[in-house]
Every structure is written in structure tokens, then in C-alpha cells.
Amino acid sequence: MTFSRTFPAVAMVAAGLLCAAVPALADDGLTRTELNRADVSGVDGLEVVVSRLEIAPGATVPPHSHPGDEHLIVLDGGSLSLPDGKVLEFKPGMAMMFPKGKVHGNLTNTGSAPIVVYTTHIVKKGQPLTIPAE
Template sequence: MLRLAAVLFFAALTFGAQAQTNRQELKRADLTGTNMEIIVSVVDVPPGNGLPRHTHHGEEAVYVLDGATLALPDGKEIQFPTGAAVINVRDVPHAGFKIAGDKTLKMLTVHIIDKGKPMMELAQ
């Protein structure tokens, strides 16, 4: 699992594949006593599409609802299985993969981010 987390943190991808990714925000609320907010979403990434390498202004927890095969920029393919969990830390680039095969990746994400900041920033 540690290798998978490292791949998700540092892989790179072209931005164009993000267009068909579907993110459905389920709930957003202030984090009591802070200047942060919690955002709960479900993200679907269909085959052939992907997530660009990016960062967040806070923490992101990911739980894989339906796993899929990830195609990495170096040509390797790895499994991101149902039931996997990853925590992406503030300002550390992650993602950067495409979905290979015929299964859509479906994830539950929980972001705890600085209020008023964008949920994600493309990484350089």
C-alpha cells in the first residue's frame, strides 16, 4: 500500500484527461473552531480518463469504492483495488494517472481544506 501511495503522490499526467472525470459533492460544512471546511465527494474516473497531478490546501482522505487499473506516465499499470485507502497531505503533489481497462474508478473523498481556497491546484 505504501508503494501505491507513493505512486499516487508523484506520478505525472497531462491535464486533458480530466475532462470526463465526474465529481459529485455530497456535503460541505465548516470545521468547527477553525478557518477550514470539510468537503465530502464521490469521484468517478471512467476508462481512458484520469486525474492530473495536483495539490490541495489541506488534507484529502480517499477510500476506493470501485477499484480500477491505473496507467502511469512511465507505461506501468498498477491496481488501485476496492477498499484501498490513501491520505494525501497538504501541498504534496499526487495523482497523475489514467484509467486503463474497462472499469471506472469510483472513490469517496473527504477534503479538509482552508476555507475560501480552491479545492485543488494543478501541480507544476
């Protein structure tokens, strides 16, 4: 996991272009709402997908990766625990980047309120945003 105080310009622009939202994954305590999907200017076959992800109290983000880079920024923070008991604090404004193929997740929201993040994925058109880890 790479933490950064800066957030890529493409993510900030994309986050500002909110459009029709489509909830997904709500049955497992994770609700991903796609906010925008647009072509990457000057790069054939790539698109940027901006989403809002809500992690309900008690919900676990399963181990997974992405077919392209993922950037996220925390809107509403909280505590997330790993299976070994280690607790990570996600604070509002915290930004992270996960490179293509990097397995991450396996975190459970141990707080009493939802954790909300905005995610930005840069992927090839037609690929799924998330790939479950084996």
C-alpha cells in the same frame, strides 16, 4: 502516497451525511460530485468537503495538489497507469491519504469500467479543492 487500513472518523461521519450533489469536471472524463460541506467543529476557518469522484475509462487524473489534507477510499476499483507504464491497482476498500501540498495524480484509468472513490478534503474556507501542478 500513504496507505492505511483505517479511515479517519471525520471522513466516515462526513461520508454518511450525504446532501445535494453537484457534478463537475465531466468534460474530461472526471466527474466530481460534492456530497457534503461542513465546518470543522471547534476550528475557525476550516471545513470538510466530501465528494464522489468517478474516473471514466481512458480518463487521466492530471498532476495536482490540495491546500489541505485529502483522504480517499476506493469504492469501485480498477487499474491506473503512470506515464512510465507502471500500473497501480486500486482495490475496493483501499484508503489513501495525501498531505497538504503533495503533488499526485498523472494516472490514467486503463480499465473498461469507471473507478469510483470518495474523497474528503480538510481545507480553509474559500480555497479551491484542487491546485494544478506546474
